[in-house]
Amino acid sequence: MIRLVAETGAPRLDRFLADRFSEVPRARWDIHVRAELVKVNGQPVSKGGTKLRPGDVVETDLPVITAPAAHLEAEDLELPTLFEDGHLWIVDKPSGMVVHPGPGHAGGTVVNALLHRLQTPVAAIAGEEGSEGEDAEELASGWPGLVHRLDRYTTGCLCLAKTAEAQRGIQAQFKARTVEKRYLALVRHSPRLPTLGSLLVDEPIARHKQDRLRMVVAAGGRPAQTRLRVLARTTSAALVECELLTGRTHQIRVHLAHLRAPLMGDPLYGGPGRWKDTAGGALLLPHPALHAWKLSVDHPVTGLRIHGEAPIPDAFRALAASLGLEIPL
Template sequence: MADILKRDERVPEHLAGRRLDQTAAEMFPEFSRERLKGWIQQGELTIDGQKARPKDKVIGGERLALDTQLEEETRWEPQAIPLSIVFEDDDVMVIDKPAGLVVHPAAGNPDGTLLNALLHHHGALAAIPRAGIVHRLDKDTTGLMMVAKTLRAQTALVAQLQARTVSREYDAIVVGAMTAGGKVDAPIGRHPKDRQRQAVTESGKPAVTHYRVQERFRGHTHVRCRLETGRTHQIRVHLAHVRYPLIGDPVYGGRFKLPPGAGESLKTLLREFPRQALHAHKLRFEHPVSGAPIECKAPLPDDMFLLLDALREDQEAD
């Protein structure tokens, strides 16, 4: 039997002027835009109790009410893909995602994703939007992700993310020797010319990243980043914006550079590093049912561990 889904929330003032379907996607990010648009068209997602069109504009302060039956997603297949589970109970799980694993099926990646693996691990997730996934990591970013196992848990975790009470810390290895940590407070949105990229832009959404130096090398730095917001590619865009792009970043890394005097082994490792050097190492949140604090950590993956070792050896040899 399908779950009855009821949500009632007020449109934030900062979304004034947006289309209704865009506003709904911002307020209910656990659901796909296609699904939200369908609910609007069917009158199951209303604004101030009235049916509206997806393209209608909001003015801020209205009530968005969602009242629908949540049917199982049938287009995704369970697949026996190994999962590294850091924490799990009846309501939530935390997984340590490896590099190369896409989170959600999309054009070009119809299967073989984390979502397919979750459906195989726990079949009941077929009844939860996006199989319980509440936030994403890029394909080649490693580390911790929360997954809700019930609709109640998913609603609570999404609310924590929106309230910015979830603490997410990342390890990154960047090009350039930082002198100190800092904060990047710069809005992020679609790149004006390349729709596949994000960029710092005045028309973007607010985005804040805090970073601090963990270890400094001759031409690189190991930094720890804490997200205050969770925009697409946020750390990658923000660190590139302050001219410390991530090692191995194929999109935001800029022109490839080698530190002067680097040994051949380090040069080879830097040239061949297969991905952006970014790892979600710590996740802290409130349990969605009990309210108890949950903190999970994931050790550095082997490729970043070996890269740091090589940078230390190069530093000592200087």
């Protein structure tokens, strides 16, 4: 049971819950409330539009989000393999591939590719639903084989489970924060980036009150921690290694923007968006310059530490070179 206290100027109940648990849509919270599964000051309520007063105590469990697994189709899609055995499949997700089906993406996703790889009934690999959220990198239970997500245009390491047992085991590691995830980011240079060593950004994240597509650093948001280390820099740009210690929606993008060092190619968070090569004038990287470089996880059956490392994409290297940054890797 989760217990929350409303602050000054708290909104209606369903919005209050959606702001704190961004992985659950507000419409799903409204259903949860109408089923009288949320209490305010110890009493069940049945309307998502219930107005909260400062100091009101809200108690609830996270709703179960049901994925339409029974309607998924297996598709023969190319996904480079970084590690594979009978329990895990760590892939190098390409830019532009969506992790699971959703509005506008009925197929062609990582989940469709996993089903083809396994030739296994969906029920055999569909783990328990409901989990702590992660970013676009957040945890993604409810979908067969998924234990975390990457944004559509983020490249690199994505861990998939081949059995329900493996899915539950890896999800537990994400919740315990024992999974190591390191990203590479090309950003606008900022004096707030670390000069030597690393910097721990420990700033809570919440959904923007007006722009529901964006997340922001905000008091009262969900705890979020990112460790940053600058690998190369010029007067205008930097290559940054980002270690996710928690997993919130858009966490790296939000924390970098908070330091005034937004990702190149990320106009949603203030990053410059277009570069052209010197020859043909082609776009070098038309999306956020973020690469899920390394992932380490304990094997859910053997207990051995498994390490995945995704090669840096050519487009990422080309952009770095155009910015005068040498990638020392």
